[in-house]
Amino acid sequence: MAKPRVATTSLAGCFGCHMSILDIDDRILKLVELVDFDKSPIDDFKTFTGRCAVGLIEGGCCNEENVHVLQDFRQHCDILISLGDCATMGGIPALRNTIPLRECLEEAYLHGPSVYNPSGRIPNDPEIPLLLNKVYPCHEVVKIDYHLPGCPPSADTIWETLVALLSDKPVQLPYELIKYD
Amino acid sequence: MTYLINGQIESICVEYQRDRHRLLDIIRSVQQKFGYISDEAIDEIARCCSIPRVEVDSTISFYGYLSKQPRGRITIRLCNDIIDRLQGMERVAAAFREVLGIDFGRTTADGNFSLEYAPCIGMCDQGPAALVNDVVVTKLTGDGAREMIRDLREHMDPHRLVRTLGDGNNAHELISAMVNNNIRQRGEVIFSEFHPGEALRKALSMSPVEVIKEIKTSRLRGRGGAGFPTGMKWEFTRGAAGPNKYVICNADEGEPGTFKDRVLLTECPEMVFEGMAIAGYAIGAEQGIVYLRGEYAYLNNYLEQVLQKLRKQGMLGARFCSTKHCFNFDIRIQMGAGAYICGEETALISSCEGLRGDPKNRPPFPAQKGYLENPTCVNNVETLCCVVRILEKGAAWFSQLGTTDSPGTKLLSISGDCRRPGVYELPFGVKLSEVLKLAGADNAAAVQVGGASGQMVGSADFHKPISYEGLATGGSIMVFGPHRNVLEIAHYFLEFFIDESCGYCTPCRVGNTLLLERLEQIIEGRGEPADLDYLQQLGQSIKALSRCGLGQTSPNPVLSTLKNFKPVYEQLVKVNPQGFRSSFDINRALEEASRITERRSVIYE
Numbered sequence: 183m184a185k186p187r188v189a190t191t192s193l194a195g196c197f198g199c200h201m202s203i204l205d206i207d208d209r210i211l212k213l214v215e216l217v218d219f220d221k222s223p224i225d226d227f228k229t230f231t232g233r234c235a236v237g238l239i240e241g242g243c244c245n246e247e248n249v250h251v252l253q254d255f256r257q258h259c260d261i262l263i264s265l266g267d268c269a270t271m272g273g274i275p276a277l278r279n280t281i282p283l284r285e286c287l288e289e290a291y292l293h294g295p296s297v298y299n300p301s302g303r304i305p306n307d308p309e310i311p312l313l314l315n316k317v318y319p320c321h322e323v324v325k326i327d328y329h330l331p332g333c334p335p336s337a338d339t340i341w342e343t344l345v346a347l348l349s350d351k352p353v354q355l356p357y358e359l360i361k362y363d
Numbered sequence: 364m365t366y367l368i369n370g371q372i373e374s375i376c377v378e379y380q381r382d383r384h385r386l387l388d389i390i391r392s393v394q395q396k397f398g399y400i401s402d403e404a405i406d407e408i409a410r411c412c413s414i415p416r417v418e419v420d421s422t423i424s425f426y427g428y429l430s431k432q433p434r435g436r437i438t439i440r441l442c443n444d445i446i447d448r449l450q451g452m453e454r455v456a457a458a459f460r461e462v463l464g465i466d467f468g469r470t471t472a473d474g475n476f477s478l479e480y481a482p483c484i485g486m487c488d489q490g491p492a493a494l495v496n497d498v499v500v501t502k503l504t505g506d507g508a509r510e511m512i513r514d515l516r517e518h519m520d521p522h523r524l525v526r527t528l529g530d531g532n533n534a535h536e537l538i539s540a541m542v543n544n545n546i547r548q549r550g551e552v553i554f555s556e557f558h559p560g561e562a563l564r565k566a567l568s569m570s571p572v573e574v575i576k577e578i579k580t581s582r583l584r585g586r587g588g589a590g591f592p593t594g595m596k597w598e599f600t601r602g603a604a605g606p607n608k609y610v611i612c613n614a615d616e617g618e619p620g621t622f623k624d625r626v627l628l629t630e631c632p633e634m635v636f637e638g639m640a641i642a643g644y645a646i647g648a649e650q651g652i653v654y655l656r657g658e659y660a661y662l663n664n665y666l667e668q669v670l671q672k673l674r675k676q677g678m679l680g681a682r683f684c685s686t687k688h689c690f691n692f693d694i695r696i697q698m699g700a701g702a703y704i705c706g707e708e709t710a711l712i713s714s715c716e717g718l719r720g721d722p723k724n725r726p727p728f729p730a731q732k733g734y735l736e737n738p739t740c741v742n743n744v745e746t747l748c749c750v751v752r753i754l755e756k757g758a759a760w761f762s763q764l765g766t767t768d769s770p771g772t773k774l775l776s777i778s779g780d781c782r783r784p785g786v787y788e789l790p791f792g793v794k795l796s797e798v799l800k801l802a803g804a805d806n807a808a809a810v811q812v813g814g815a816s817g818q819m820v821g822s823a824d825f826h827k828p829i830s831y832e833g834l835a836t837g838g839s840i841m842v843f844g845p846h847r848n849v850l851e852i853a854h855y856f857l858e859f860f861i862d863e864s865c866g867y868c869t870p871c872r873v874g875n876t877l878l879l880e881r882l883e884q885i886i887e888g889r890g891e892p893a894d895l896d897y898l899q900q901l902g903q904s905i906k907a908l909s910r911c912g913l914g915q916t917s918p919n920p921v922l923s924t925l926k927n928f929k930p931v932y933e934q935l936v937k938v939n940p941q942g943f944r945s946s947f948d949i950n951r952a953l954e955e956a957s958r959i960t961e962r963r964s965v966i967y968e
């Protein structure tokens with residue numbers, strides 16, 4: 183029987199959640215016995231090659247490309263998991279949500295104290311995806327099946343969750359894994 | 364100039380003995396005198412009362428009727444609560460906007476008029492209604508509003524807007540209001556013949572413990588909403604340690620759709636005050652406070668006069684003796700300043716203490732540590748009236764009225780889509796359908812029982828009795844015909860709670876905003892079936908995790924419509940086959956960036 187496929191992506195995140203996936207250390211060898219990776223920065227597949235059992239999403243949506251990728255994940259994955267606080271709540275990028283978009287861009291490219299930008303222009307190449315009016319957590323854009331909180335969720339949390347899902351058992355996360363203060 | 368103002372502020376503070384616990388009165392007086400409370404005035408109040416400036420500032424910021432910005436000489440507060448909306452409030456609002464040339468929340472350039480919205484001002488049976496400074500105007504129309512502004516521009520005197528006086532004491536020279544009582548049904552307990560002083564004399568012929576026993580035997584339960592047994596509350600307060608106990612009469616009447624306490628305060632204040640004195644005797648208190656909602660300020664002078672009269676008769680303010688016992692009791696009136704939460708008893712106590720009207724943690728309960736940390740008994744206006752009748756006519760007489768768990772009668776304030784809105788005194792246990800028939804609500808499709816914090820019921824529940832064990836209400840019954848949209852009503856009530864939340868706890872402050880957001884998505888047709896579970900779960904969490912009664916009841920409009928009007932929700936939601944959220948609109952989310960960058964999406968165009 184073919185191994186179930188897992189896809190991962192980083193949207194408006196810092197890659198910290200992906201680092202945490204790698205933190206499962208040598209268990210990654212066990213993981214590749216259990217699953218095949220599909221679209222993911224881990225194997226650098228840029229597009230989906232087939233139907234996936236699980237999709238792990240890091241980061242919320244801050245631009246149109248994020249939305250596009252997330253919708254693509256929804257269409258290819260049976261189960262979608264919001265991985266980490268950025269995916270579940272918007273996280274640090276969502277700090278801009280109370281500030282008008284134009285002000286954010288001006289601060290970032292024109293007026294910020296550390297900005298060096300002799301052209302005095304805000305980058306506007308057609309290649310650059312358009313920003314959304316605010317940063318959205320993933321579940322406001324597509325249906326999300328599970329949320330794993332934490333910044334980032336620990337490797338053990340991710341491991342326990344994946345193993346439980348792939349072996350069709352209830353997830354049991356001990357208190358220490360979901361306690362954050 | 365500043366010097367002069369400071370002198371006046373100082374004398375206001377001196378009038379209240381520079382007592383920080385009278386801060387609300389001080390601030391109200393300053394606002395009355397100068398129209399608003401300026402930064403300089405805040406400094407001066409803080410100095411005179413020897414308190415940090417931020418305490419004055421934060422108290423002002425809490426109350427809807429206090430303002431740090433100059434307001435117009437005349438402030439018009441139009442009720443935009445749900446019942447007034449049904450009665451054509453929008454047309455009145457449009458007329459005000461048009462003739463004054465300003466929007467709500469603004470002041471005219473000449474500084475003469477400010478326009479504000481207010482939640483229910485207790486005139487639902489005669490709306491659309493507004494407060495013009497302290498003057499109540501009822502049954503407004505678009506033309507009426509235009510005429511009103513024309514007149515005001517001539518004389519700038521809101522009192523001259525009252526041309527026809529209302530019934531009963533509304534016509535008394537110290538009230539002079541166009542308000543009507545609309546008492547439609549008189550019952551045996553409240554609206555029957557009353558002999559002032561008799562109940563108090565009877566109480567004084569008994570020992571305080573005997574009085575409490577009599578109230579316990581009557582099985583009287585609080586009429587303010589929660590239905591706590593009154594005798595038990597008195598017993599706790601009497602038993603609590605503390606030399607200065609207090610009786611507080613809760614006349615905040617902020618629950619949308621409730622106006623029966625207004626009628627009691629207009630027609631039977633003697634009964635209310637006598638009930639307070641009996642409570643004082645029973646629990647061992649010598650001081651009482653009536654917390655009167657700011658909207659009812661027009662009753663204040665009259666109530667003060669009644670208090671004076673009772674003092675002259677020796678019933679208040681001096682030793683009052685029967686053949687057996689003597690006691691001493693006096694009452695002061697504390698005016699509120701436009702905050703629904705101040706009806707909650709611990710918030711009400713904070714407000715009486717001159718603080719922001721924030722609820723307090725419980726325990727300790729007010730009976731243990733209430734006003735200024737003293738044992739305090741808070742009772743609703745109507746509860747105190749019942750007390751008087753129980754003493755007068757006996758616990759046995761009272762307890763055979765109504766039902767076993769809900770003895771006595773209940774005052775109902777009925778409004779909305781019915782022919783005879785007004786106040787009805789009916790025995791507990793009366794079926795909602797009978798109530799609707801009496802009120803001429805032939806076409807009722809949905810009834811909100813118990814105000815915004817109550818529940819919306821449909822015709823399947825009309826056979827149920829009005830009682831604590833059946834359909835519970837502090838008095839509010841709002842009737843809606845078949846042409847009304849129950850989700851929009853729930854939406855309005857949620858907005859009301861969001862406005863009125865004190866903001867202390869996250870479930871109430873954030874949870875209700877999230878409920879509203881999801882409800883809006885459903886109303887706009889962008890909801891999914893799973894959203895109904897979300898509303899249910901979130902609503903239950905808010906109820907379970909909020910600190911005070913406001914948060915604990917705030918999801919009720921949503922939860923009760925979900926329960927009783929599920930098909931209305933189900934018709935609006937649909938599954939999104941792709942698993943995308945229908946509420947997310949990529950084009951809307953990209954509009955701003957498109958405008959700024961002057962290019963369009965290459966992915967989504």
Ligand SMILES: Cc1cc2nc3c(=O)[nH]c(=O)nc-3n(C[C@H](O)[C@H](O)[C@H](O)COP(=O)(O)O)c2cc1C
Nearest residue numbers: 585586587613615616617706707708742743746912
């Ligand atoms: C948000 C909120 C508002 C309330 N408003 C009122 C009110 O306007 N009048 C009132 O009598 N009770 C009100 N109550 C109930 C009071 O907290 C308290 O239970 C009542 O005054 C006790 O008096 P009773 O036992 O005589 O009913 C309110 C409660 C909450 C939670």
Ligand code: SF4
Nearest residue numbers: 195196198266267268
């Ligand atoms: S949740 Fe934390 S680690 Fe993960 S992407 Fe966001 S900021 Fe980075």
Ligand code: SF4
Nearest residue numbers: 865867868871911914
């Ligand atoms: S439940 Fe709401 S109103 Fe009550 S204390 Fe909490 S935030 Fe304030």
Ligand code: FES
Nearest residue numbers: 442444483486487
């Ligand atoms: S006075 Fe407007 S709804 Fe009560």
